[in-house]
Amino acid sequence: MRPTVRSVRKSTRPWTSGSSGIPPVWQGNSAGAREDRLARVLMRMSKLFLRTLREDPADAEVASHRLLVRAGYIRRAAPGIYSWLPLGLKVLAKVEAVVREEMDAIGAQEVHFPALLPREPYEATGRWTEYGPSLFRLADRKEADYLLAPTHEEMFTLLVKDLYSSYKDLPLALYQIQTKYRDEARPRAGLIRGREFIMKDAYSFDIDEAGLAASYDAQRGAYERIFTRLGLDYVIVSAMSGAMGGSRSEEFLFPCEIGEDTFVRSPGGYAANVEAVHTPSPEPVEASLIAGLPAAEVADTPDTPTIESLVEVANATRPKPDGGAWTGADTLKNVVVTLVSPTGVRSLLVIGLPGDRQVDAKRLEAAVFPAEVEPAGEADLAAHPELVAGYIGPGVLGPNGAPRDDTDGARGAVRYLLDPRVVDGTSWITGANEAGKHVFGLVAGRDFTADGVIDVAEVREGDPAPDGSGPLELARGIEIGHIFALGQKFAKALDLKVLDSGGKAVTVTMGSYGIGVSRVLAAIAENTCDDKGLSWPVGVAPAHVHVLATGKDEAVFTTAQGLADELVAAGIEVLYDDRVKVSAGVKFADSELLGLPFALVVGRGLADGVVEVRTRATGEREELAPEVAVARLRDLLASASA
């Protein structure tokens, strides 16, 4: 901050001399020297390092990617890696400024770590291996291992450990805005999923769970303010903590067709990542009624290895007692998967779920983490001859299985978990563990039990929300923020402890909070662009007003120059298209492509004493006298950023 400069500037701003003294949002009220610099310099198109492209780049599909490249904001340097050009960098600085302001406002303090880090801390937390191939690794000349950080939990934890050792130092929140590296298997959509990207990551340090909850809520509130200020709609969904461990976790999603995250929401306000959806169980049938259900019967069902064929044969041979037709939902499908533990141990798992549902791979991965899932191979099945492909039933699974000679009398070598819908008292058609045979009327709780419940069936449009708030709707979104109540995973691994008031060492409880800054920029572009180009909200636009001088008349240029200077003097950021020998049509098209919120056109109307003010987002145009143009634009800016 440069107080002297700011105070001088303040006195030149007529609209800040009122009662509030608070400058308009679009002024960047506490973003520091960089913002000051932006406001005071007139950018000239004739000098600006910019080349707009008339045609879409061949490798860009989504709108934000296409337009950011066409408008000269970014250039691709390598797959998933982009260079920032002057205009793009200005927008990035604006987005960062909003993030900084809101982080600072909740008392988080900015630090900055290297992106290039040694292996050791990541070894200590297991992430050197856990992160897998997504981690950029490299070696120095002495063959020592380094990595390009995908996220910085370890470094923050170690820094705090380095300096703090008392409960009196907590709570503490630190953040940085840093370049992160992840060697994504398939980068795509430009800035939305890159291998190098800019992220704000914050970490909270508390003495206990209650402190963590308060820190978490503070961050959550700051996130809401950040995305609101950036004009991005967002949905907060509960998420699985996944690889990060910990308890509470929420994602901020920008709902958008091209989003890569699928989430669900209900009319009543429930929202969750598909991985985190909790399927409600039906009420179990009372034990007294279960006894009265018809006994299970084995029946021949030749050539029915699939649910579809089974339903067909069932309807042809054993009509449903209630007169209706059997459907996949009446069958209990038992899906075999192989789990590989982090230490490499393979084991089989059978998941029993209604036959009309598929296992959702993402939900399964999340449910069994940190184990990995592989499809069951021939070798896996060969080790369990009791599993008859296509006719697997509960009879040989989990607690229902026969004692095994080779396992000290343990029953059921294969672990068996059921979908929450398969409650006690429900009756099913399912495999009889013999080729060509199924069991009808096999009742859960009476005829078989399982080792537990696993909620990994696909979530469908129309499924009931777990909180009873109505049918679920599936939607897609871009993950723009993610907050985790990490707990003690990193503090334990790196031994971050402080002394409590009783002089006892206690492990610190942490939270981690990320915002994909460069991704947010792309999301804003995606959100506001149209077929003509970008269209930035006032708060993040590379400049506020695009002054266009059209025509060849000398007076046009001198008037435009004069107005541009006036605007700058009024603290408004200006991009001035002073190019000569460029036709009006080209200037208009470029202006729309670049997407500044307002344009001031000085051209043929000047002879009649008028200039034109255009609003990019709405396409509105108004003609007015040059003398009042600056005041008008000031009003428009003030109301646009209100």
Add this chain to the structure above:
RNA sequence: CGGGGUGUGGCGCAGCUUGGUAGCGCAUUGCGUUUGGGACGCAAGGGUCGCAGGUUCAAAUCCUGUCACCCCGACCA
């Protein structure tokens, strides 16, 4: 990792089937005419046709290999 596709001036593409001196549009440079919706004329610069090997008198074009990139999926805060 599976499927599909593409590599030809800075960008977007044609040429390849049927081998014969590498082309178009945009952009760039110069001159002139234009100037409110991506102008026009004339002239100019710029390409080891991804790379390697092979076939051939001759390869952007045919053959073999290889690399890279893009899209869909898998995977991934």
